Amino acid sequence: MTNKIQWWSDGSTFDVNSKKPRSEQHVGDIVSKYGYNTFYTAGQITSTTHVSDPPYNAATWIEVANVFGYSRIADGGDSGGPWFTGNGSGVTALGITHMVSSDRQNVSYMAEDYLELMSMYVMTSP
Amino acid sequence: MKQNSTQYGCSIFTSRIKIKQLRKIIYLVIAVVILILICGCSASHTSTTQKTPYFPVQKEIPSEYMLALLSGKLVNEGGFLRVNGDGNSSPLIIWPYGYSLEVSGDQIWVIDEKGQRLFAVGDTVKLGGGFLGTADAEARIGQALPPDAAGPYFIANPQ
Numbered sequence: 001m002t003n004k005i006q007w008w009s010d011g012s013t014f015d016v017n018s019k020k021p022r023s024e025q026h027v028g029d030i031v032s033k034y035g036y037n038t039f040y041t042a043g044q045i046t047s048t049t050h051v052s053d054p055p056y057n058a059a060t061w062i063e064v065a066n067v068f069g070y071s072r073i074a075d076g077g078d079s080g081g082p083w084f085t086g087n088g089s090g091v092t093a094l095g096i097t098h099m100v101s102s103d104r105q106n107v108s109y110m111a112e113d114y115l116e117l118m119s120m121y122v123m124t125s126p
Numbered sequence: 127m128k129q130n131s132t133q134y135g136c137s138i139f140t141s142r143i144k145i146k147q148l149r150k151i152i153y154l155v156i157a158v159v160i161l162i163l164i165c166g167c168s169a170s171h172t173s174t175t176q177k178t179p180y181f182p183v184q185k186e187i188p189s190e191y192m193l194a195l196l197s198g199k200l201v202n203e204g205g206f207l208r209v210n211g212d213g214n215s216s217p218l219i220i221w222p223y224g225y226s227l228e229v230s231g232d233q234i235w236v237i238d239e240k241g242q243r244l245f246a247v248g249d250t251v252k253l254g255g256g257f258l259g260t261a262d263a264e265a266r267i268g269q270a271l272p273p274d275a276a277g278p279y280f281i282a283n284p285q
Contacts, residue, residue: 036195053190055258055262076193076195076252076254076283079256101191102187102189102190104191108190
């Protein structure tokens with residue numbers, strides 16, 4: 001079984017052929033997301049130990065800065081949307097959207113391996 | 127002298143009756159005033175409950191916003207502003223910092239931090255934000271929620 005990621009507002013999808021745990025995601029990486037509200041946006045990882053407001057104040061969130069000038073990198077409705085790298089030849093799943101800074105210029109996501117702690121798995125191509 | 131004394135006694139007696147009557151009148155006036163005040167307060171309280179719903183507002187701008195989306199009709203259910211969406215629950219809205227309420231005639235408006243009318247009770251709304259439990263919702267508003275303010279609680283982001 002292969003999960004697909006919708007990456008554009010016209011419904012276009014990418015196959016997910018790999019996944020990357022938090023330990024393999026690094027500050028400086030360019031990453032992309034898709035969301036219900038702000039659709040496709042991308043940014044640069046600035047922290048892999050980001051701490052959110054209580055009750056989500058564990059230092060395990062991955063923070064991404066809006067380095068490409070979107071008016072809002074994420075907004076209400078984007079929660080749970082996919083983060084990934086790669087393109088049409090198959091993408092790497094990174095995590096799902098969590099929160100956005102109050103100026104909507106920095107967004108955080110949960111790494112995909114933390115989903116597995118809740119018995120949810122990203123299925124990749126064989 | 128005796129006659130004078132009797133007349134003097136009568137005069138004192140009459141004065142005492144007048145003073146008693148005067149006291150009765152004063153007590154009556156005070157009782158009426160108290161009654162009017164009580165009725166006035168009671169009427170005012172009833173009016174407030176009907177016209178101005180409970181409006182919990184976050185005590186500060188959080189560093190981050192949750193990113194769920196709540197869509198549905200904004201309703202005033204028993205003095206609490208809730209959104210009736212697709213699900214069975216009608217979350218009580220915890221409004222963003224700086225928001226307020228305006229009652230204008232029969233309409234109740236939600237006013238944003240810039241003083242602009244955003245939507246009225248009865249409108250279909252879309253709110254970004256997320257759900258929190260009672261303790262975290264109370265921490266966001268800096269005070270206890272009323273006992274009858276049942277959850278779930280949706281922490282709304284500014285528009």
